[in-house]
Amino acid sequence: MERCTPLAIVNAQLVNEGECYNGAVLVDSAGRIAQVIRGGAPVSTGGYRVMDAGGAYLFPGVIDTHVHFREPGLTQKGDIHTESAAAVAGGVTSFLDMPNTKPPATDRATLQEKKRLAQGRAYANYGFYLGASAGNLEEIKRVDSREVPAVKLFMGSSTGSLQVTDSAVLEQIFAQSPLPIAVHCETDAIIAKNLAEAKAKWGDEIPFTEHAAIRCSQGCLQSTRLAIGLALSHKSHLHILHISTKEEVEELKRLATTDGARYVTAETCLHYLWFCNDDLSRLTWQLKCNPAIKYKEDRQALRTALRQGVFSTIGTDHAPHLEVEKKQNYALSPSGIPSIQYAFVGLLEVAEQENIPLPRVVELTAHTPARLFRVEERGYLREGYIADLVLVAREAKAYSAGSLPIYGRCGWSPYQGESFHYRVKTTIVGGIPVYQQGVLTEKPCGQPLTFHSIY
Ligand SMILES: [Zn+2]
Structure with a gap:
């Protein structure tokens, strides 16, 4: 044709x-x-x-396996058309969109609708995650692996109906999912306690620089450990999203020395490699995201881990919100950073600073995303692709x-x-x-x- x-x-x-x-x-x-x-x-x-x-x-075009393009239901923030324009401006030629849209993409019909919305409107190639919820195990079990790359699971992060905290349900998802499970790992109980303390101390004026202390490293680590435990006990493929702490890096390095390494892969994002908590005093609401951008020593540990091959993919976690929404006080300001237009050139910059060779970068942005998510005929400079x-x-x-x-x-x-x-x-x-x-x-x-x- x-x-x-x-x-x-x-x-x-x-x-x-x-x-x-x-x-x-x-x-x-x-x-x-x-x-x-x-x-x-x-x-x-x-x-x-x-x-x-x-x-x-x-390069083979970037395959961004972690975006929030907000359609349907949240299109005042962005949609498949507008955000995929930013994607191609940033060198991204394919994207996998997360399920926390409205309605959430937790069943086949909603996934079909998202696909229909993308037709003729997306500048880049598109795929959609199936969201895990407390009640859609049957959808997960009968998912069509030719159509859907992976299941997205929000483990203890407040995103309404997509949040799964019940341990019996988590066990079932890890036991039954035929697809890789991409997980947002943060423990809600720890965050809720920190937030209550911050509110008691600061009232409505919590400084944005407190974000890393509220959504703290311990909250990430505890949830990441739980997810790894589930993946190992069920021998399922876990892809841990947006690793942000030095403690999780240590956990992954420990795992890499064991047989368990073949069940677990991990992603980090440019904002954890580029910024640190100090930057929140300057950029405040612009850098509020979940998991939080942590401290200088976390950033350095993540950069070192990147060089050492700890991560399999770099997602953008492109998550647009309107300025007017973001500029509210800390508690009301929604979390998320629009980044897709700058993420690839920024990563190349980091790679140069950290002496990471370009062929290694392309593994993170194209080869491994294609392999892990089974993308057909893309992700490499190969004849016929x-x-x-x-x-x-x-x-x-x-x-x-x-x-x-x-x-x-x-x-x-x-x-x-x-x-x-x-x-x-x-x-x-x-x-x-x-x-x-x-x-x-x-x-x-x-x-x-x-x-x-x-x-
Ligand atoms: Zn995300």
């Missing part, structure tokens, strides 16, 4: 499967990679539109993120005041360059992701 003009991307540094080398990629009219060419020799490009990368890096690609230049002089137009409905991000050397030049979704030089250049052309069957 004709999808796009055949495209030859020449003079690029290909970053893929353990290597970074000079080369070219040819994309056919079906939007698939026709050829991956090694070396700088001239390429015969008859019939192709030629895109000279000017020596920029060519779908051409989801991102061209990124490393500029000698850092630029301010605020100098670029911001995409996404809410119109703000804590990264706008930050500077980067890396710049997304072009994002290609299924062979179509949808974002070029700061501008959306095509209509939404994202496709539904398909997943390898687990059977």
Whole structure:
């Protein structure tokens, strides 16, 4: 099927499967990679539109396995159309959306509806988590693994009907889920106690810098340990989301020396690697998110762990809220950071600072997300695979993120005041360059992701 003009991307540094080398990629009219060419020799490009990368890096497009695009039901904050525009501006070509929308995506019909909403409106390719709730075990058991990447479980984090705290239900979910279980780990009881103490001390004026003490490391660690215990006893695949503390890093390192390591994988997010609690005195509500951004020593432990290979994926946890909602006092200000437009270039910046080679970065952003979530035909520069690609230049002089137009409905991000050397030049979704030089250049052309069957 004709999808796009055949495209030859020449003079690029290909970053893929353990290597970074000079080369070219040819994309056919079906939007698939026709050829991956090694070396700088001239390429015969008859019939192709030629895109000279000017020596920029060519990565497989980012597969962001953790976003909150707010549709349906919360579209004043963002929707699949607006947030996927921010995604491609950030080099993200595929996303997996979380189930805490309205109504929550806890059954097949709601998942079908989300998929329908994305059709023709998403700039990037899309997939949707099935949410676990206290009452949907049957939905989890009969989920179609070709359509759904994973189950999302909120363990003791206040998100209404999606919260599961009953230990018998948790046991059942881990025992019965045929899919990986991605878990938000925080213990509510610990947080509630800390919050009550803070309210007694500060009244309505709790400083945002208290967030890390209220949603504390102990609350994360206790819940993470519980989830690991459940995964090990049921031999199910647990993917722990947004690791934010040095204590959890230690726990994961201990686990890595045991047989249990094959049941547990972990994610962290750029905001835990980039910011620390000190930044909340400056950016206050902008950095309120759950789990909280912790302290300097946590950030360093997470960066070291990133270098050591403790994490399998880096999600954005892109979670937009309107400025007017966020600017309320601490207790009323909703948690969540819009970040997807800056997360990849920010990660490249962190990787450079921490001496993490680019092929290792692409494992975190494309190869391993594709493998863990069984995404078909994407995530690699391979002949025959779908051409989801991102061209990124490393500029000698850092630029301010605020100098670029911001995409996404809410119109703000804590990264706008930050500077980067890396710049997304072009994002290609299924062979179509949808974002070029700061501008959306095509209509939404994202496709539904398909997943390898687990059977
Ligand atoms: Zn999240």
